Amino acid sequence: MDPFQNDPLRGTEAVFPEAEFATRIARLQTRIAPLGVDALLLTGPENIFWATGRQTAGYFAFQALIVPASGDPVLLVRQLETTGARTATWLRDIRAWQDGTDPAAALGSLVRELGLKRVAIERTGWFIPMDFAERLGTALKGVALSDGSGIVEGLRMVKSPAELAAIRTAAGYAEAAMAAALDATREGASENDIAARMIGTAVAAGSEAWAMEPLISSGPRSGIPHATWRRRKLEAGDGVFLELAASHDRYHAALMRSAWIGTPPDEAREMMDVALRALDAALGAMKPGVPCALPHEAAQRIVDDAGQTEAFRKRIGYSMGAAFAPDWGEGAFLSLFTGVKTLLEPGMVFHLPMTLRRYGAFTVGASETVIVTETGIETLSSLPRSMMLR
Numbered sequence: 001m002d003p004f005q006n007d008p009l010r011g012t013e014a015v016f017p018e019a020e021f022a023t024r025i026a027r028l029q030t031r032i033a034p035l036g037v038d039a040l041l042l043t044g045p046e047n048i049f050w051a052t053g054r055q056t057a058g059y060f061a062f063q064a065l066i067v068p069a070s071g072d073p074v075l076l077v078r079q080l081e082t083t084g085a086r087t088a089t090w091l092r093d094i095r096a097w098q099d100g101t102d103p104a105a106a107l108g109s110l111v112r113e114l115g116l117k118r119v120a121i122e123r124t125g126w127f128i129p130m131d132f133a134e135r136l137g138t139a140l141k142g143v144a145l146s147d148g149s150g151i152v153e154g155l156r157m158v159k160s161p162a163e164l165a166a167i168r169t170a171a172g173y174a175e176a177a178m179a180a181a182l183d184a185t186r187e188g189a190s191e192n193d194i195a196a197r198m199i200g201t202a203v204a205a206g207s208e209a210w211a212m213e214p215l216i217s218s219g220p221r222s223g224i225p226h227a228t229w230r231r232r233k234l235e236a237g238d239g240v241f242l243e244l245a246a247s248h249d250r251y252h253a254a255l256m257r258s259a260w261i262g263t264p265p266d267e268a269r270e271m272m273d274v275a276l277r278a279l280d281a282a283l284g285a286m287k288p289g290v291p292c293a294l295p296h297e298a299a300q301r302i303v304d305d306a307g308q309t310e311a312f313r314k315r316i317g318y319s320m321g322a323a324f325a326p327d328w329g330e331g332a333f334l335s336l337f338t339g340v341k342t343l344l345e346p347g348m349v350f351h352l353p354m355t356l357r358r359y360g361a362f363t364v365g366a367s368e369t370v371i372v373t374e375t376g377i378e379t380l381s382s383l384p385r386s387m388m389l390r
Contacts, residue, residue, distance in 0.1 A: 007086055009083065009086045009087050010086055010087075010089075010090060010091075010092075011053075011087070011088075011089065011090040012087045013087040013088050014053045014087075014088060014089060014090060015053050015055075015088075015166070015249035015250060016053060016162050016249075018090040020160065020162055021051065021052055021053055021089070021090055022090075023160075024050065024051055024155070025051060025067065025073060027155055028040070028051060028067055028151070028152065028155060029067065029068075029069060029070060031151050031154070031155070032067065032069050032120070032148075032151070033069055035120050035146065035148065036118065037069065037118040037119055037120045037144075037146060037148075038068060038069055038115075038116040038117055038118050038119060039066050039067060039068045039069060039111075039114070039116050039119050039120070040066075040067045040119070040120045040121075040148045040151060041064060041065070041066055041067075041107075041111075041119050041120065041121040041122065041148065042064065042065040042066075042067065042122055042148075042152060043062075043063065043064050043065075043121075043122055043125040043127065043128055044122055044124075044125040044126065044127070044152075045059040045063070045127070045324040046156070046321075046322050046323060046324055046330075047065075047122065047152040047153070047156075048063060048064075048065045048075075049250060049322050049324070050152060050155070050156050050322055051065060051067065051073065051152065052065060052073065052075065052088075052089045052090075052091055053088050053089045053090070054075065054077075054085055054088050054089050054091075055088055055250055055324075056081055056084045056085075056088070057209070058078065058080065058081050058084070059127070059324060060127070061077070061078040061080075061081065061103075062076075062078070062097070062103040062104075062107075062127075062132070063075070063076060063077045063078070063081070064076045064107050066110070066111070066114065066116070068114070068116075072091070072092055072093055073091060073093070074091075074093045074094075074095060074110065074114065075089070075091050075093070075094045075095065076095045076096070076097065076103070076106065076107055076110055077094065077095075077096060077097075078096065078097060078099070078103070079096040079097065079098050079099065080099070081096075082094055082096050095110055102135060102139075104132060104135035104136040104138070104139045105135070105139050107136065107139060107140075108136075108138075108139025108140050108141075108143075109139075111140060111143060112143075116143065117143060117144060118143070118144040118146070119140070119143055119144070119145055119146070120145075120146045120147065120148030120151070121145055121146070121147070121148055122148055122149050122152075123147050123148075123149045124149040124150070124332075126326075150333065153330075153333040153334075156321055156322070156330065156333075157319060157330075157333075157334055157342075157345070157348055158345050158346075158347040158348055159321060159347045159348070159349055159371075160347070163251055163321065163322075164347065164349070164371060166248045166249045166250075166251035167248075167251045167252070167253050167320065167321070167349055167369070167371070167380070168253075168371075168380060169206070169248040170207065170245075170246045170247055170248040170251055170252055170253040171246070171253035171255070171369055171380035171381060172205065172206075173202050173205040173206055173207040173246035173247075173248065173253075174202065174207075174244060174245060174246040174253050174254060174255040174369075174381070175255060175380075175381045175382070175383050176201050176202065176205040177198045177199070177201045177202035177205065177207070177214075177244055177246060177255075178198070178242060178244065178255045178257055178381075178383055179201075179383060180197045180198060180200075180201035181194050181195075181197055181198035181201075181216070181242050181244075182242065182257060182259060182388050183197070184196075184197040184198075185234065185240050185242070185259045185261075185388065185390055186234065186261070186390050187234055187235060187236055187261050187262075187390065188233060188234065189233065189234050190229075190231055190232060190233045190234070191216050191217065191218055191221075191229035191230060191231060191232050191233075191234075192229050192231050194216050194229065194240075194242070195214060195216050195228075195229040198214055198216065198242070198244060199214065202244065202246045205246070206248065207246040207247050207248065208247045208248065208249070208250070209247065210244070210245050210246060210247040210252060210323075210328060211245065211247070211252060211323035211324050211325045211326070211327060211328040212245065212323075212325060212326060212327060212328045213228055214228070214229075214242075214243065214244035214245075215227065215228055215241065215242070215243040215244070215256075216228060216229040216240075216241070216242055216243075217229070217232075217240070217241050217363075218232055218234050218238045218239070218240045218241075218261075219232065219234070219235065219238040219239065219362075220360055220361055220362075222238070222239045222240055222241040222258075222362050222363050223239075223357055223358055223359050223360045223361040223362050223363055224359070224360065225357070225359075225363075227241075234261050235261065236261055236262040237261060237262050238260070238261040238262075239258065239259075239260055239261075239264070239268060239361075239362030239363065239364065240258065240259040240260065240261065241256075241258055241355075241362075241363045242256065242257050242258065242259065243255070243256035243257075243353065243367070245320075245323075245328035245329075245351075247323075247328075250322045250323070250324075251321060251322055251323075252320055252321070252322070252323045252328045252329070253320060253349075253351075253369040253380055254320065254328060254329070254351040254353070254367065254369055255367060255368070255369065255381055255383070256353045256355070256365065256366060256367035257366055257367075257383065257385070257388065258272070258363065258364045258365055258366065258387050258388075259387060259388040259389070259390060260387055260388070260389055260390070261390050262389075262390075263389070264387065264389070267358070268362055268364055268387075269387075270306075271308060271311065271356040271358075271364050272356075272364040272365070272386075272387045274302060274303060274306040274308050274356060275354050275355065275356045275364055275365035275366065276354075276365075276366060276385055276386070277302050278298075278299040278300075278302040278303050278312075278316075278354050279299065279352060279354035279365070279366060279367070279368070279385070281298040281299050281301070281302050282295040282296065282298050282299040282316050282317070282336070282352055282354065283295070283352065283368065283370065283377060283379070284298070285297075285298040286344060286350075286370065286372060286376065286377045287344065287372070287375065287376045287377070288343075288344055288345055288346055288372060288373075288374065288375075289343055289344065290343065290344055291340065291341050291342065291343055291344075292334065292335065292336050292337070292340035292341070292342045292343075292344060293336070293337065293338055293339055293340050293341065295316055295317065295336045295352070296315060296316040296317070296336045296337050296338055296340075297338065299312075299316045299354060300312070300316075300338075303356070308356055311356040311357050311358065312355070312356055312357075314355075315331070315335045315336055315337035316336045316337070316352055316354060317335065317336035317350045317351055317352035317353070318330060318331030318334065318335045318336065318350065318351060319331065319333070319334040319335070319348065319349065319350055320349045320350060320351050320369055321349060329351060334348075336350060336352065344372050345372060346372055346373055346374050347371070347372065348371070348372040349369065349370070349371050349372070350369070350370055350372075351367060351368075351369045352367055352368055352369075352370065353365065353367035354366060354367060355367075364387060366385035366386075368380070368381055368385075369381065
C-alpha cells in the first residue's frame with residue numbers, strides 16, 4: 001500500500017501544477033516505447049527534477065527515478081529525503097533506502113519487486129562513481145540493461161511556457177544583481193565587496209540557490225577563466241570580469257559584463273569592440289530552423305577577421321534551463337558551436353557569453369540569455385553591454 005497516496009504534504013512545494021509533470025511523463029513515455037524496454041532509469045538530478053519536480057540540497061545521496069513504459073513513476077531516495085520528495089513532487093510512489101545499507105542493492109530489489117526485466121539506464125550521469133556503477137551492475141544482474149542516455153535531454157531542449165516564465169523571472173534577478181555589482185565596482189573595493197553586493201541583491205530580488213557560484217575577478221586574475229572572488233582590492237588600471245546566473249524555481253538565467261578601473265589600454269578597447277560586434281552577429285543569426293552552429297560561426301568570423309582568434313577558443317553559447325551544481329547551464333547536451341546540427345526551435349533558451357581574453361591579464365566582453373521565438377529571439381536583459389569605466 002502506498003503511504004503517500006493521500007499525503008497532505010504531497011506537492012505542497014512543487015514548482016509547477018501536477019498537470020505540467022503529468023504531461024512531461026506522458027511525453028517521456030512516448031520516447032520510451034520504441035526502446036522495447038519495461039522502464040527508463042534516471043539518476044541525474046536535472047532529469048529527475050524535469051520529470052517530477054524533485055529538488056533538494058541532498059542530491060549527493062543516491063536517488064533514482066524509475067519511469068515505466070506505462071503507469072506511474074517510482075522514486076527511490078535516502079530515507080532522510082522522503083519528506084522533501086513528498087513536498088516537492090506529485091508522486092504517489094516514493095521508496096527509501098536506509099543509511100547503512102547499499103542503495104545499489106535497494107534499487108536492485110525495487111526493480112525486481114516491480115517485475116522489470118528490460119531497463120534502459122542513463123550512462124552519462126555525473127553522480128554515479130565507478131565503484132557504485134559496479135555495485136549497481138551486480139545488483140541488476142539478470143536484468144537486460146540498455147543505454148537510455150539523452151532521452152530526457154532531448155525533451156528538455158525546448159521549454160514549456162511555465163519553464164520560460166521561470167527563466168524570465170530569473171533573468172530579472174540576474175539583471176538586478178549585475179547592476180548592483182557594477183555599481184560596487186570601484187577603486188579600493190574588494191572582489192568580496194562586489195560579490196556581497198551581487199549575491200545579496202540577487203537573493204533580495206528573489207533568487208534561490210543557484211547551480212554555480214558567481215564569477216568575480218579583477219586585475220590579472222580577470223584573465224583567468226572561471227576565477228572567483230578572493231579578497232583582492234581593485235586598483236587603477238584593473239580590468240574586472242563579472243558573471244552570474246540567478247535561479248527561480250530551479251530555472252536559471254545568466255548574465256556577464258566587464259568593467260575597467262580608469263582608462264583601458266587601446267588593446268582592451270579594441271577587443272571589447274570586437275566582442276560586442278561578435279555578440280551582435282551571433283544574436284542576429286538566431287532564428288528558428290537554423291543549426292546551432294550558425295550563431296557561433298557568425299561570431300567566429302568577426303573574431304577571426306579582427307585577428308583575435310587566439311583570444312576566443314570556445315563556444316559562443318549553451319542551452320539554459322533547470323540546473324544543479326556543478327553547472328548552471330545545459331551545455332553538456334546542447335551548445336552553439338561548430339558542427340552542432342541541431343536546429344533552433346521556439347522555446348529553446350541559450351546563454352551567449354562573448355568573451356575575448358588575454359590569458360592571465362584581462363577579459364572583456366558581454367553576454368545575454370535569450371529565448372528563441374517564432375520569428376527570432378527575445379533578449380532577457382536590457383542592461384547596457386558596453387564596458388563600464390570607473
